[in-house]
Amino acid sequence: MAEPRPAILIVEDEPEIRRFLRTAFGVEGYRVVESATGRRGSIDAGTHKPDLAIVDLALPDVDGIEVIRRIREWSPMPIIVLSARVQERSKIEALDAGANDYVTKPFGIGELLARVRAALRHAVRSPSGTSILRFGNTVVDLEKRTALRDEEEIRLTPIEFRLLAMLAKQLGMVVTHRHLLTVVWGPTHEKDTHYLRIYMKQLRDKLEIDPVRPRHLLTETGVGYRLVLDE
Amino acid sequence: MVSIDKQRKPPAHPFSKIPAIFMGNLQRSWATVLRMNLKRHWVGYAWAVGAAAACTFVGLVMYPRFDLVNVAMVYLLAVVIIALRFSRGPAIAASVLFVAAFDFVFVPPRGTFTVDDIQYLLTFAIMLSVGLIISRLVKSVRRQAAAQAALEIEAETERIRSTLLASISHDLRTPLAVMAGASSSLAESGERLSAAERHALAKSVFDQAQEMSEHVAKVLQMTRLETGAIKVDRDWASLSEIVGAVLARLGERMAAHRVIVELPDDLPLVRVDATLIEQALGNLLENAAKHTPPATVVRVCAQRRGEEVIVTVQDYSAGLSDRDLERVFAKFHRGSVEGAGAGMGLGLAICRAIVRLHGGQTWAERVPGGGTAFRFTLPLEEAPSAPLELASN
Structure with missing residues (x-):
């Protein structure tokens, strides 16, 4: 019990949703700070300095995306977005504004807790990320640039390594197409989604047991990709 | 003046x-x-x-x-x-x-x-x-x-509206009844129930809420498709990725069936709105799962034919009548043999509307040897050049 309990800021206008989030996070041992408006949320983020923020996108006063921008001006704390909007656009906008992940309403608490755990782990490890990735029977060492499947070496291209490293940096969290394209291929290739499609297929063919039903290199349709490793 | x-x-x-x-x-x-x-x-x-x-x-x-x-x-x-x-x-x-x-x-x-x-x-x-x-x-x-003519249009709109209302009230009332019943049992006599019973009740509230959310999303989506409120956001997408994402999303709903995926390795990329095509494909898979007995095979395949790609979801159902084959993609069509879990009959209509937006076609046909194939086409565009490293590696 020596470790301080992580604090979570919840910016959400619906009291019923705040209530069940408070209960669920309380049971899991988190401290909870609640804000019912976007303005209040931006202030509470500054005064309470939580370890992670959960921000609803549809707030009554200011847009959730604005809240994310304000927090990002001074803090790298992980931000998870609650989005009721079905449109992919608002999710992507929130991610581009600095959110680390999203959960679409209605969601099961299990899904949200998993995202929160992944984001908090990332916050501890960042910025170096993880260098050893285990995919079932395959182990990739990002630092040494080696990949072994059942002790046998598999060749990954430099770009494949870079792509994996980018995903590993945000392990367990979604990384947008745009982000991957700009970082791996450069800003001029921001719209060349087909590069990603081709390289993700190659990576899956090399690393996944069943490339069509990937368990690690997951597709977030219309948004990006997510690297998930065995716990 | x-x-x-x-x-x-x-x-x-x-x-x-x-x-x-x-x-x-x-x-x-x-x-x-x-x-x-x-x-x-x-x-x-x-x-x-x-x-x-x-x-x-x-x-x-x-x-x-x-x-x-x-x-x-x-x-x-x-x-x-x-x-x-x-x-x-x-x-x-x-x-x-x-x-x-x-x-x-x-x-x-x-x-x-x-x-x-x-x-x-x-x-x-x-x-x-x-x-x-x-x-x-x-x-x-x-x-x-x-x-x-105006009267006729109005009558048709009214017919659709009443069918919609009837189906909404049926498909939403049942989950609502379950949710109200299960949650009130938990609230009022939770402490007298065993942990397993409590869990089962809570789980059924969650499942029904999800089902309801799916229904509502479908009604909204159909309305948006019909009013032209949906913008097709095309980008290069891989069908195998879409299939993978759909199977991951449907998860439990396809768990009772054996899903076989057959995609040729050299399947070209398609320029589509991946989110919409994922929905279209998901609706076909859900439809197959809903209308065939558990443990039967559902096959997902895609192949190139000239300047288009044909995507097929094939089930091993008893096979549809000629009339059903023709009408199965129509709105509110529920099939001649209606089961309890038949749903609103919107899934395939949404699929058709999405595929049409992409310039493709949808149809259903009987497969020799039993079963029904639900197919749609997507036009192929000339693929962009591949990134350089491919050549050197």
Whole structure:
């Protein structure tokens, strides 16, 4: 019990949703700070300095995306977005504004807790990320640039390594197409989604047991990709 | 004076506006109305002038051998035709023109507008009346036809609306009843229940809520597709990725079936809105899972055929009747044999609407050896050049 309990800021206008989030996070041992408006949320983020923020996108006063921008001006704390909007656009906008992940309403608490755990782990490890990735029977060492499947070496291209490293940096969290394209291929290739499609297929063919039903290199349709490793 | 009046006191009563509008109208009415009428019906007026010339020519041919009354009949026929074909304006114009032409060319003294015999005035009056009566009749018939068509559209909208309401109330009420029942049991007698019972009740609330959310999303999606509120956001996408994402999303809903995926390794990329195509494919898979017994195979495959890709979801159901095959993608079609979990009949209609937006087609066919294949096509575009490293590696 020596470790301080992580604090979570919840910016959400619906009291019923705040209530069940408070209960669920309380049971899991988190401290909870609640804000019912976007303005209040931006202030509470500054005064309470939580370890992670959960921000609803549809707030009554200011847009959730604005809240994310304000927090990002001074803090790298992980931000998870609650989005009721079905449109992919608002999710992507929130991610581009600095959110680390999203959960679409209605969601099961299990899904949200998993995202929160992944984001908090990332916050501890960042910025170096993880260098050893285990995919079932395959182990990739990002630092040494080696990949072994059942002790046998598999060749990954430099770009494949870079792509994996980018995903590993945000392990367990979604990384947008745009982000991957700009970082791996450069800003001029921001719209060349087909590069990603081709390289993700190659990576899956090399690393996944069943490339069509990937368990690690997951597709977030219309948004990006997510690297998930065995716990 | 009117404008001063208007400035001084803003209209306190709606009627106070009427005289101003009325007076203003009087001054410019004729010229404006005529100009607008000419502009809208110029084809009709052109016909009236043309018909006058034609009738006069025919009359001149007839004149030596026929009675003047018969020449008048030719004009009368032309008035009827013009009145039938065009609106009132051209009909009146035709009547006046014809009377003038008839009078000038044929009625003695010929070559003048003077009328010797008073009886020709009657001819003029009749011609004008016929034109007016016919054009009025035509107008009312047209109006009735339009009203009838509007009524039919309204009836169809009403039918869809009532089917929609019926299906919504059925498909939403059941989960709501379960949720209300299960959650109230938890709230009121939770402490007397075993942990396993509590868990089961809570789980059923969650499952039903998710199902309801799916239903609502489908209704919204169908509405948005129909009203054209959906923008297709095309980008290069891989069908195998879409299939993988769909299977991951459906998870438990496909768990009872054996899903076999067959995708050729060299399947080209498609330029589509991946989110929409994922929905379309998901709806086909859900449909297969819903209508076939557990543990049967559902096959997902895609192949290239010329300039398009055919995506197929095949199940091993008893097979659909010819009528069902034809109608299965229609809205609210639930199949002849309706099961309890048949759903709203929106899934396949959404699939069709999405595929259409992409310029593809949807259809269902029986597969030799049993089962039904639900297929859709997506047009292929020339693939962009691959990144350089591919060549060097």
